[in-house]
Amino acid sequence: MRTRLSPAKRKEQLLDLGVRLLSTRSFQEISVDLLADEAGISRGLLYHYFGGLVQFQEAVIRRAAEDLMERTDLPEIADPIERLGAAIAAYVDFVDHNLAGYLSLVRGAKSGNAVMSEIYDSARAALTDRILAAAPDLIPDTAPHRLLVRGWQAMAEELVIVWKTEPTEMTRAELLSLLVSALPALIGIS
Amino acid sequence: MRTRLSPAKRKEQLLDLGVRLLSTRSFQEISVDLLADEAGISRGLLYHYFGGLVQFQEAVIRRAAEDLMERTDLPEIADPIERLGAAIAAYVDFVDHNLAGYLSLVRGAKSGNAVMSEIYDSARAALTDRILAAAPDLIPDTAPHRLLVRGWQAMAEELVIVWKTEPTEMTRAELLSLLVSALPALIGIS
Numbered sequence: 001m002r003t004r005l006s007p008a009k010r011k012e013q014l015l016d017l018g019v020r021l022l023s024t025r026s027f028q029e030i031s032v033d034l035l036a037d038e039a040g041i042s043r044g045l046l047y048h049y050f051g052g053l054v055q056f057q058e059a060v061i062r063r064a065a066e067d068l069m070e071r072t073d074l075p076e077i078a079d080p081i082e083r084l085g086a087a088i089a090a091y092v093d094f095v096d097h098n099l100a101g102y103l104s105l106v107r108g109a110k111s112g113n114a115v116m117s118e119i120y121d122s123a124r125a126a127l128t129d130r131i132l133a134a135a136p137d138l139i140p141d142t143a144p145h146r147l148l149v150r151g152w153q154a155m156a157e158e159l160v161i162v163w164k165t166e167p168t169e170m171t172r173a174e175l176l177s178l179l180v181s182a183l184p185a186l187i188g189i190s
Numbered sequence: 191m192r193t194r195l196s197p198a199k200r201k202e203q204l205l206d207l208g209v210r211l212l213s214t215r216s217f218q219e220i221s222v223d224l225l226a227d228e229a230g231i232s233r234g235l236l237y238h239y240f241g242g243l244v245q246f247q248e249a250v251i252r253r254a255a256e257d258l259m260e261r262t263d264l265p266e267i268a269d270p271i272e273r274l275g276a277a278i279a280a281y282v283d284f285v286d287h288n289l290a291g292y293l294s295l296v297r298g299a300k301s302g303n304a305v306m307s308e309i310y311d312s313a314r315a316a317l318t319d320r321i322l323a324a325a326p327d328l329i330p331d332t333a334p335h336r337l338l339v340r341g342w343q344a345m346a347e348e349l350v351i352v353w354k355t356e357p358t359e360m361t362r363a364e365l366l367s368l369l370v371s372a373l374p375a376l377i378g379i380s
Binding site: 106107110143144147148150151152153154155156157158159162168169170178181182185186188189190 | 296297300333334337338340341342343344345346347348349352358359360368371372375376378379380
């Protein structure tokens, strides 16, 4: 049974649905037919709210990136390593629960789609800032540290995707421990 | 003036040309018209040698991956860190001199093109094996080390691309030193 919602709420609901669909599908698989089946919305309504399917897909990816940023927000923990650890755990869990969507974002960004690249690069840059803000005593914000944090982010992304997509005996706790320890180890070399 | 070559030599020459074109162009930009302008070959001849433009582009990417493997072959240096350093320097120089081609390979692989992914993954896996073979005393070949080496490769790729494509004060020597030091630092945490 569908209830009558305000346009703003309806739009929010559609974006939430899109993000949910991305947990098991790539964004290219989000079609008008699928949306019609899942949410009972017509092509006309989709165009009305978003201007078209491509714009809807982009809005969904943008929402997914916002969700990632929200969930990896630095918690109020005094110890910087523990604080980083909690944010990294949230990142790993986000990829764990939204694998197809996350891979879509990565692939979309790397394949040269300008909007996807912009969303991905912005999220990456915001996460870099966040890591540097999390532990200013451990990782002073200098150009070499910033570069190393970006390298670490590429490594973290690779390892989480390998952990999720290939057979492994590594537990979530072991992966987290590896990622958390890698950051000060890398900062130590600069 | 064009000289008459055997079909095998002509094919080699076309692949070399393709790789050279990739130093300043993405593989999508390698068109039949461009090849006609640069090498005087017709669409018919391209089809005759490779079966089509897409197959030619794939053969060029495969050749570029082979070149990368050849140039990063471990040199005969006794000290394992120096040996790794020389191979890493060769990798950085390869990306430095073939940026567009290297980015094409990365983008092609990440965008979900199956042939590109296969070429990229094979080259990456061969480089992982090579790093593990280079310094068996420093990096014993265990599952966690293998994973860390893969993470380091993702980091190295990110840092070289950032170094090449963004304004930076970092010298080639500083980048190399960072990459070479990062590997034992990461291995140390496992």
